[in-house]
Amino acid sequence: MSKRVVGAEIERLIQLMSKLPGLGPRSARRAALHLIKHREKLLSPLVTSLAEVSERVQICTNCGNVDTKDPCTICADLNRDQSQICVVEEVADLWALERAAALKGTYHVLGGTLSALDGIGPEDLNIASLLQRAAAPGVSEIVLAVNATVDGQTTAHYITDHLENVDVKVSRLAHGVPVGGELDYLDEGTLAAAVKARRPF
């Protein structure tokens, strides 16, 4: 949109909003207008909230989670099973697992996966700190909850190799039919894995 129509401030806001995932130029304009229309109820609280997060958010030095305190809420929670470390690629994966309330242990965020194509090596990820945590006394299981992609699996193998001499159990998430999923729509790889891992009914 040309500078003639709206002030530079609104222009800049639209430009910034369009950089958010899920928002394109058109939806960014819609979102900006929505904010302007609901100034008291949405725009002002959002300004406060963003400023607060921007000021207070930090990366947990123990696990790599983002939170407003360090160590994060999960690492600081004494009720969590400190003997179990669940390894995830991104903070979003950690949040997804927490929503499922699937694990009672702690987490470790790698910050990505190994990738020869993108030139991402072990030193670019939080792998050294994971190996260090895994070797600490009291840790008995590492759950590899990385994505079922080539890069994810490469990373899982790399970590498993480096944990060979450490006295911990290494497990990975099960492959199978998603709950509520229809067989007809599943790929052959998943179906084969689900059949192979079939369990007594």
Added chain:
Amino acid sequence: MSKRVVGAEIERLIQLMSKLPGLGPRSARRAALHLIKHREKLLSPLVTSLAEVSERVQICTNCGNVDTKDPCTICADLNRDQSQICVVEEVADLWALERAAALKGTYHVLGGTLSALDGIGPEDLNIASLLQRAAAPGVSEIVLAVNATVDGQTTAHYITDHLENVDVKVSRLAHGVPVGGELDYLDEGTLAAAVKARRPF
């Protein structure tokens, strides 16, 4: 997500973001994480930009457009044709017409349409100020650029009725085949209107 996982500040940010049009709870979480990840390059500028807009944005007392000055950039632009007023429902419509650079005149934002169902009467819209502007000396044309919906057309009729005694030409946008559109996918009403309004080739 339970309070256990992330601090209340991040929780609140996700909740606010999910109120934006086009963002649900899942995409709001993704957007919040994206902001946290790109703190310097995106989060901080966005805080500044939102605060600036929140502080400086105003509604143009002349036409109802939103801008950082009053009268707005368009109303204050002496190069625009002050004899033409284009009536739109929402600011988003004004922006869309400006992107098309279709008009050289000024605008008037109604702030909605008449709607018996939603109990929206003429006094809830910027209609009185429109009639006042239309009656001012020098104004020669009112372009009704309201949506082609029942409520939009009702509003157009209402305005036309009230402009009967005012010496201005009232026009409306043409109906027809959208540029680049395929006839096969068009509804009968549009096709019939396009045939009826056919022009020499």
